[in-house]
Amino acid sequence: MSTDTTRRSILGGAAAIGAMAVTAFGVRAAHVxxxxxxxxxxxxxxxxxxxxxxxxxxxxxxxxxxxxxxxxxxx
Missing domain, CATH: 3.30.30 (Defensin A-like)
Known part of the structure; x- marks a missing residue:
């Protein structure tokens, strides 16, 4: 696996976590x-x-x- 693929997957995971913080009622604080x-x-x-x-x-x-x-x- 290349380094770029690893970075891409990490950044994609971070984006997914950010997306989970958004609800139908607006933005809520991310889980700490x-x-x-x-x-x-x-x-x-x-x-x-x-x-x-x-x-x-x-x-x-x-x-x-x-x-x-x-x-x-x-x-």
Missing amino acids: PTDEEIERMTEQLSAAMKARHGGNWRWAIMHKEQIVMVIRDYQ
């Missing part, structure tokens, strides 16, 4: 995920990486720095 939801999504990504590439995967969420990492654990 809780810490638990963000952890669950990160765990799902870690599991997907394990299924695709094997091995064990670790993750870290740094809200202050606005960074999420999913990395392979080679230990």
Whole structure:
């Protein structure tokens, strides 16, 4: 898969999320995920990486720095 395809799919997903915030009654605030939801999504990504590439995967969420990492654990 090319890098452009990946960027395109990410941007398309972001647009879809924005579209979900619009209702028949106008625009409402977009859902802000809780810490638990963000952890669950990160765990799902870690599991997907394990299924695709094997091995064990670790993750870290740094809200202050606005960074999420999913990395392979080679230990």
